[in-house]
Amino acid sequence: MEAPNGIIIFHYPFSPYARRVIRYLQLRGLAYAECMQPHIMPRPDLSALGVAYRRIPVMAIGRDIYCDTRLMLRKLEEQFPQGALGATGGEHKAIQHLLNRWVTDGGVSMRAVGLMPPSLPILQDPKFLKDRQDFLGRPLSKETIEQGRPEAIVALRDAFELLESTLLADGRSWVLQTEGPSLGDIEAIWPFDWILDMAGALPPEIISAKQFPKVFDWIQRFRESVEQAQASGSKAVKLDGEAAGKLICGASFAESGGKIDAADPLGLELGSEVEVWPLDSGSSHHDKGKLVSLTWDEVVLATKAEKWDAEVRLHFPRRGFRVARAASASAKI
Incomplete structure (x- = not known):
């Protein structure tokens, strides 16, 4: 069994972030393999590869492993x-980049997650709530979700209003006035597309096609494009953790390393022992290894998949992540 294009996505079905990458691959017609993961920790398939990062999805291309969807989409554009x-x-x-930052860094995506109805079966599971409390670093319960819902509604209504009254106001089909959906649409649409699939998430008297017809029409066009792409494309190859690990560790590296920006303020050298972790969520999980590359927008470290006695390289964006020498990285954030 092989991974088409060397691409393996580790994810679980209801992750909105995974959906962002999967939609991209489907629209591109890029064949890929997937290795389904538990929705809570632990994830032994990733641990076996030397990955401590706990967010989903994780993407491998050959022996390079990419963390954070912002980096994944950029790498798929560059390598294919x-x-x-x-x-x-x-x-x-510029609009494409601004949409990326508005939705992901600007809080739209997290506000959409905050609209998950407290009645959802998964939110009745104490194990899930405990896992997400560790992930977020703050108390989480059905009560706290309910308390935060009014603010999430206000924030998401504001996001719908912005799209309705600006980018989509002139009646365009796609945000960058392209013939079909572009990366700009994917950057903007994914939390809206995801939350609309969740019955009871949006109060219809506040957010519906009646108030925001252009946004809802845009989402429908996007979904139809994805369905057409799915119908004409190949299905994802299914891999278990053992098969995925063997394929990754037996592959070549997709990228070369060895680059350090001389003016980088951290003053790190190639081969330095470093650790990297996200600053917003999942920040208690640090990845450690030898520095392979450090640029203004990416950090790469080498670690070992002990089970297969193979070096793999973990890639992270600089934005939203902290990089530190391993000896000093235990300091409080």
């Missing part, structure tokens, strides 16, 4: 340029 969906320059590229 034929048929890429991203803008190439000018105003459209």
Whole structure:
């Protein structure tokens, strides 16, 4: 069994972040393999690869393992340029980047997650709530979810209003005025597309097609495009953890390393023992290894998949992550 294009996605079905990457792959027609994961820790398939990072999805291309969907989409654009969906320059590229930061860094995505109805079966599971409390670093219960719901509704209504009254106000089909959905649409749409599948998440008297017809029409067009792409494309190859690990550790590296930006303020050298962790969620899980590359927008470290006695490389974006020498990284954030 092989991984098409060397791509393996570790995820679980209801992750909105995984959905973002899967939708991208489907629209591109890029064949891939997937290794399904538990929705709570532990995840032994990833631990066996030397990955401490606890967020989902995780993507491997060959022996390079990518963490954070912002980095994954960029790497898929770069490594598979034929048929890429991203803008190439000018105003459209700027809008694409701003949509990325507005939705992911600006809080839209987390507000959408905050609209999960407290009655959902998964929110009745104490193990899930305990796991997400560790993930978020703050108390989590059905009560705290209910308490936060009014603010989440206000924030998401504001996001719908922004799209309705600006980018989509002129009646365009796609945010960058392309013939079909582009990376700009994917950057903007994923939390809205995800939350609309959840019955009871949005109060219809506040957020519905009646108040925001252009946004709802846009989401429907996007879904139809995904369905058409799915119908004409190949299905994901299913892998268990053992098969995925063997394929990754037996592959070549997708990228070369060895680059350090001389002016980087951290003053780290190639081969330095470092650790990397996210600053917003999952921050108690630190990945450690030898520094392979450090640029203004990415950090790469080498670690070992002990089970297969193979080196793998973990890639993280700089934005939203902290990099430190291993000896000093235990300090409080």
